[in-house]
Amino acid sequence: MAEAVRLESLYKTYDNAVTALDGVTAAFADGTFTAVMGPSGSGKSTLLHCAAGLDRPTGGRVFIGGTELTATTDTAMTRFRRERVGFVFQDYNLLPALTVEQNVQLPLRLAGRRADRERGRAILDRLGLGDRLEQRPDQLSGGQRQRVAVARALLTEPAVIFADEPTGALDLRSAREVLTLLRSVVREHGRTVVMVTHDPMAAAYADSVLFLADGRLAGSLTAPTADAVAERLAHLGDLTGVPA
Numbered sequence: 693m694a695e696a697v698r699l700e701s702l703y704k705t706y707d708n709a710v711t712a713l714d715g716v717t718a719a720f721a722d723g724t725f726t727a728v729m730g731p732s733g734s735g736k737s738t739l740l741h742c743a744a745g746l747d748r749p750t751g752g753r754v755f756i757g758g759t760e761l762t763a764t765t766d767t768a769m770t771r772f773r774r775e776r777v778g779f780v781f782q783d784y785n786l787l788p789a790l791t792v793e794q795n796v797q798l799p800l801r802l803a804g805r806r807a808d809r810e811r812g813r814a815i816l817d818r819l820g821l822g823d824r825l826e827q828r829p830d831q832l833s834g835g836q837r838q839r840v841a842v843a844r845a846l847l848t849e850p851a852v853i854f855a856d857e858p859t860g861a862l863d864l865r866s867a868r869e870v871l872t873l874l875r876s877v878v879r880e881h882g883r884t885v886v887m888v889t890h891d892p893m894a895a896a897y898a899d900s901v902l903f904l905a906d907g908r909l910a911g912s913l914t915a916p917t918a919d920a921v922a923e924r925l926a927h928l929g930d931l932t933g934v935p936a
């Protein structure tokens with residue numbers, strides 16, 4: 693299977709001498725849904741940011757869809773990210789002054805490309821938001837806002853969608869809706885999703901879970917259940933001395 697994302701020996705040391713990533717090598721195959729978990733401070737956000745081209749690793753290489761992101765200039769990295777990477781954040785990151793439709797078109801505008809209203813509307817229809825085009829984010833529920841964010845992430849047909857705690861601000865029902873949506877994005881539309889989460893229930897929607905501890909890979913779990921994930925996390929907490 694082709695690799696959507698490949699990380700080779702990633703290291704990240706911050707100015708304060710904290711080593712957040714300590715030699716992580718991992719690959720995310722096309723058309724898969726992976727959750728990344730680990731105790732607080734284990735390097736999950738750093739991994740996501742380096743993999744997505746939002747930050748540069750101190751050492752190692754990042755490939756997305758076969759292109760080495762770490763070999764490019766900052767400008768090229770930004771352009772690549774806009775064209776080939778989708779993002780879903782905990783706090784939705786929608787612009788409050790823009791309508792649902794305008795928010796979904798934003799990645800194309802930022803990339804200096806023409807709006808594709810037909811495609812945007814088709815995606816919003818599919819996500820059950822076809823009658824919300826003219827509304828603004830504050831007229832929507834949290835779950836609906838996150839669905840708009842997923843629609844926006846899909847617009848450019850990215851090689852990979854990175855989701856950082858996408859259900860962290862949602863109630864259980866909305867969280868399940870968004871997770872079901874992310875899973876269908878993978879299953880039915882062949883996209884690749886990498887999701888950082890603290891929540892074993894959320895991780896159970898993924899095809900597999902990658903565990904981090906102290907900036908290193910600490911195993912994986914395929915076809916995860918919430919119980920199996922919670923147990924593994926508790927064990928990681930024992931190992932690192934940090935509660936999961």
Ligand SMILES: Nc1ncnc2c1ncn2[C@@H]1O[C@H](COP(=O)(O)OP(=O)(O)OP(=O)(O)O)[C@@H](O)[C@H]1O
Nearest residue numbers: 706707708710712731732733734735736737738739
């Ligand atoms: N910008 C930064 N400057 C300095 N240190 C940082 C910075 N960002 C993260 N760190 C440190 O790097 C380590 C890993 O942080 P990171 O945020 O990647 O972990 P995490 O697993 O996502 O944590 P959490 O689950 O609490 O969000 C931590 O020790 C953190 O304090």
